[in-house]
Each structure stands twice: as C-alpha cells, then as structure tokens.
Amino acid sequence: MDISAQHLALSSSLSYSTSSPAFRKAASKQAGTVHAPLLGTLGRGRRPVPASSPITAALHESKGDSNNNADPVELNVALDRRKLLLGSSSLGMAGLPSLLLPHSALGSPVQPPDLKLCTTPIDPGNGAASVNCCLPVSTTITDFKLPTNLPMRTRLSAHQVPSSYIAKYNQAYKLLRELPASDPRQYSQQANVHCAFCDAAYDVNGTQVEYQVHNSWLFFPWHRWYLYFHERILATLIKDDTFALPFWNWDAASGYTLPPIYNDSKSPLYDANRNPLHRTPAVVDLNYNFTESNSSAAALLAANNTLMYRQMVTNSKTPSLFFGQPYRQGDEANPGAGTIENLPHGTVHVWTGNPANPNDEDMGTLYSAGRDPIFHAHHSNIDRLWEVWKSLGGRRQDLTDSDYLNATFLFYDENAKLVRFGGV
Ligand SMILES: [Cu+2]
Numbered sequence: 001m002d003i004s005a006q007h008l009a010l011s012s013s014l015s016y017s018t019s020s021p022a023f024r025k026a027a028s029k030q031a032g033t034v035h036a037p038l039l040g041t042l043g044r045g046r047r048p049v050p051a052s053s054p055i056t057a058a059l060h061e062s063k064g065d066s067n068n069n070a071d072p073v074e075l076n077v078a079l080d081r082r083k084l085l086l087g088s089s090s091l092g093m094a095g096l097p098s099l100l101l102p103h104s105a106l107g108s109p110v111q112p113p114d115l116k117l118c119t120t121p122i123d124p125g126n127g128a129a130s131v132n133c134c135l136p137v138s139t140t141i142t143d144f145k146l147p148t149n150l151p152m153r154t155r156l157s158a159h160q161v162p163s164s165y166i167a168k169y170n171q172a173y174k175l176l177r178e179l180p181a182s183d184p185r186q187y188s189q190q191a192n193v194h195c196a197f198c199d200a201a202y203d204v205n206g207t208q209v210e211y212q213v214h215n216s217w218l219f220f221p222w223h224r225w226y227l228y229f230h231e232r233i234l235a236t237l238i239k240d241d242t243f244a245l246p247f248w249n250w251d252a253a254s255g256y257t258l259p260p261i262y263n264d265s266k267s268p269l270y271d272a273n274r275n276p277l278h279r280t281p282a283v284v285d286l287n288y289n290f291t292e293s294n295s296s297a298a299a300l301l302a303a304n305n306t307l308m309y310r311q312m313v314t315n316s317k318t319p320s321l322f323f324g325q326p327y328r329q330g331d332e333a334n335p336g337a338g339t340i341e342n343l344p345h346g347t348v349h350v351w352t353g354n355p356a357n358p359n360d361e362d363m364g365t366l367y368s369a370g371r372d373p374i375f376h377a378h379h380s381n382i383d384r385l386w387e388v389w390k391s392l393g394g395r396r397q398d399l400t401d402s403d404y405l406n407a408t409f410l411f412y413d414e415n416a417k418l419v420r421f422g423g424v
Contacts, residue, residue, distance in 0.1 A: 015154045016247065016384045108329040109406035110218065112420070113202030113211045122199050124367050126358035131367060133195035136184045141410070144419035153231070153244035155384070158259035158377045161246055166261055168243060172234035173268035173373055184412035185233045193226060193411070194370035200333075207330050214366070215334035216327030217320075217404050219341045220386050223379050229411045230376055236414040247380035250348055251308050253301060255381075256283045258352070262374045271372040273354045273362040286344035288351040304344075311339045312389055319399045322389055328403045340389075345382055352378070 118134035156165065179186035196202060202211045213222035227245060235243035249255030257280045262269050278284070283297045286304040293300055316322040316339040325336035352374060353364025361368040369375050389396050399405070408422040 015152065016387070107403065109403045109408060109422070110211075110327055110329050110331070111205040112408050112410040113197075114205050115202070115410070115418075117202065118196070119201050122195070122201055122367060124199075124359055124361075124365065128358040128361065131195065133192035133199065133201055133367060135192060135196050135412070136182065136189070138412075138418035141418050141420045144411075144413065144421035151242050153235075153242055155244045155247050155380055157249045157252075157255060158246035158261055159249060159255050159257075161261065165246075168238055168240065169234075169246070169261070170267055170269060172238045172243065175237040176234060177268055179237075184416050184418075185237075185414070188371070189412075190230055190233070191368070191370035194375070195367040197222070198366040204329060209330060210333040212327075212333035214341065215337045216325055216331075217323040217338075217399060217401075218327050218407060219324055219337065220383075221404075221407065222409065224383050224386070225409050225411060227376060227379055227383060229413055232414040245376050245380050247384050248348075248374065248377040249381060250284050250286065250344065250378075251304070251381070251385070256301060256304065257281050258284070258374070259377065262377075269373045271362055271374065273357060273368070273372065274352055274374075275354050278351060284348060284351055286347055288347045290350065290355065307344065311343065312385065313392065315339050316389065316396070318395050319397060322396065323399055323404075326401065326403065340382065340385055345378075348378055 115135050115137045120132045120134050121130035122133060123130045161169070173187070176185070176190070177187040181188065183189065197211060197213045200210045200212070203209060204211045213219060231243065231245045234245070235241055246259070246261075248259055258274075258278060260280050261267070262271070263280055264270055265272070277292065283300045284304070285293045285300055286307045295303065320338075322338045322340065324338035324341060327333075327335055349369060350360050350364040352372070353360035353362055353369075355364070357364075359365035359368070362372040363369050363375060363378075390398065406422060408420060410418065410420050413419045
C-alpha cells in the first residue's frame with residue numbers, strides 16, 4: 001500500500017475544526033528576501049551557509065523548475081554544526097565517501113533504518129550533554145493496516161478546546177509519562193522517536209547515509225504519521241477513540257500566542273524548557289531570528305500574515321517548492337526543505353525553545369523538540385496547512401513520484417507493536 005492511499009484514508013478519518021488561513025487576507029504579496037535562519041536543523045549551529053552549499057543549491061535549483069513562477073527567494077540558512085563536523089571526519093576516514101555510498105542513481109524509495117544499528121550516544125553539540133535516543137529493538141515487525149473502524153476524529157484549535165477536552169488531554173499525558181521507561185509508547189520514548197529519526201542515530205537501511213526526515217519531501221508524510229501514532233497512543237491510554245490532538249493555530253489572530261493549556265506548570269502538558277519571554281500573551285514572531293521584535297502586537301500580526309501568504313501562496317506554487325526536494329534510497333540527507341518547513345515551522349520551533357540552553361532546547365533543536373508536548377500541537381498545525389495548501393488550487397497537489405509514494409516507515413503503534421508500512 002503506498003502512502004498516498006494511506007494518506008487518503010487517514011485524511012478521510014481526520015478533520016480540523018477550523019481552517020483560518022489568515023494569510024489569504026494578507027494584502028501584500030511581497031517578493032524579495034525571506035530570512036530563513038533555520039532549515040530543519042532548527043536553531044542549532046546558527047551558521048550561515050554559503051550559497052554554494054548543497055542545501056541552498058537545491059533550493060536555488062528548485063526555483064529553476066519550469067513549472068515554477070514563484071517570486072525570487074533568497075535564503076540565509078543555518079546548518080547543523082555537528083553534521084558539518086561529522087561530514088569532514090568521515091571524509092578523513094573514508095577518503096572519498098561519495099564514491100563509496102550508493103546515491104540517487106538507485107532511484108528507489110527510501111527505506112527505514114534497521115533499529116538494531118543505532119549510533120549512541122548522540123552529541124547534540126554546543127556543550128549539551130550527549131544523549132541516547134535509540135529506539136527499543138523488536139524482533140517482530142508487523143505490516144500496518146490503517147484501522148477502518150475508528151470514528152472520525154476532529155482536531156480542535158488548542159486555544160479553543162473546552163474544559164472537558166483539556167481534562168482528557170491532561171489525563172492522557174499523565175498516563176503517557178507514567179508508562180514504564182522501557183515502553184516504546186512512554187513519553188520519553190516518544191520524544192526519542194523524533195530524536196532518532198532526525199539526528200543521525202540511524203542510517204538508511206542498507207546504506208551508510210544518515211536517515212533524516214527533515215529537509216526533504218519526507219518531512220510532511222513522516223510527521224503526519226508521527227502525529228497519528230502519538231495520537232492513537234494517547235487515545236488508547238484514555239480508552240477514547242475519538243481523542244484527537246489539538247493544533248496550535250499560530251497562523252490565525254486567535255492563535256498567535258502560546259496556547260494557555262501548555263502554561264500550567266502543574267500540568268503534564270507543561271515543559272519548563274521554553275523561552276520565558278514568550279509565555280502568553282507574547283505574540284509569536286513567525287520570522288523569529290533569535291532577536292526580540294520591537295514591533296507592536298498589531299505590526300507583528302500583520303508581518304506574520306504577510307509571511308504566511310508568501311510561504312503558502314506566492315512561493316509555493318508547485319509541489320516541489322512546498323514539499324521540498326526528493327529524498328530517495330541512498331541519497332545524502334538534507335537535499336532541501338520546502339517553504340513551510342523552513343518557516344514558519346522552524347521559526348516557531350526556535351521561538352518556543354529556551355535560548356538559555358545550549359541549543360535552544362527543548363523545542364529549538366531536533367533531538368529534544370519532541371520532549372515538549374506543544375511539539376505535537378505545532379506539528380498538527382503544519383499538518384493542517386498541508387490540507388489548506390492543497391485547497392488553494394492550481395498546481396498545489398500532492399507529489400506523484402513513486403519514490404515519494406512508496407517510502408517506507410517504521411513506528412511503534414498504540415499497542416507497543418513495531419509496525420512497517422508503505423512501499424512493497
Ligand atoms: Cu521534526
């Protein structure tokens with residue numbers, strides 16, 4: 001079963017309570033410079049990449065797409081310092097790694113890693129303590145089938161959820177945190193899923209290249225499935241199949257602050273590792289660049305709307321601009337992110353994380369982002385924007401490349417069983 005069929009089935013059993021693309025109302029369609037201080041690797045490194053880097057090159061190349069008539073985009077991106085170091089050391093050891101590694105000439109869908117082959121510990125860089133985010137190994141891998149008997153679940157705006165929902169959500173997270181540490185569904189293990197598939201813990205199966213679910217077309221589908229299984233785990237813990245994650249509607253005037261349900265320090269939804277300056281009622285800066293905006297709330301809202309319009313409409317008129325660059329079996333990781341992955345996805349991550357920590361942990365860097373329960377509300381909104389983008393028409397349609405459609409994924413499901421799906 002390919003992921004398009006899965007997505008279709010999943011989309012049809014999920015809905016969002018509102019669709020408020022404020023960006024549609026933004027008056028100006030500004031061309032010109034977009035500052036993208038982050039690129040999937042979030043805040044880490046904060047080092048500008050020269051225009052000739054593979055990442056910027058991929059993005060510039062995408063502008064040459066004959067189907068593309070988007071406005072010019074200039075991207076100043078930051079690259080993961082640690083990955084640069086790893087790249088240079090492997091060069092030293094292996095001589096010419098590009099000659100040794102299988103490359104995109106393979107032209108086949110990317111395969112998930114072998115969980116037995118995990119690099120540990122991971123060094124997050126910038127003086128942060130090393131971490132082990134290897135996932136539990138299971139000898140049994142089951143073929144996943146999307147359940148057909150689940151009720152329609154509706155994701156609500158995190159700013160608008162009723163108190164009965166808040167009680168359920170808190171209870172689910174309490175139970176998630178209380179699971180045994182070895183349980184793959186447990187809170188820390190769930191956070192490790194993001195760390196493991198985003199921070200070079202694994203290689204793509206059968207290759208010596210990093211498995212990475214950011215900075216490519218894998219970003220949207222992988223995160224959709226990550227949310228799906230996380231949501232099903234929470235629903236199972238509270239024995240309520242109608243449970244759905246909320247979404248943080250930062251692209252609408254009603255959602256521009258950190259949702260209050262995450263602010264209660266006694267709640268299991270709380271994370272102390274957030275920027276203290278950005279607690280409610282601070283207005284989110286979708287173009288956040290590690291400096292605090294001096295703009296008024298109204299000016300920030302207007303700038304956010306303009307940015308949303310640019311990223312969703314002006315600069316993403318083709319699938320490749322929106323989804324990012326191809327990532328096939330054997331390809332080097334990070335071929336290039338789509339518009340939304342760059343920002344506001346990346347900017348909201350670092351705006352939320354705590355700059356007092358070495359890498360803006362938790363939300364501001366990949367290995368720790370999943371530790372903050374707000375991660376899932378943030379990504380629910382990213383997932384919603386995928387649907388909103390398609391509703392805008394024109395060439396805004398899902399990718400049809402078979403290597404995209406047949407990418408294979410591995411997750412632990414709500415019964416703590418390792419499941420595999422997609423591909424052949
Ligand atoms: Cu991610």
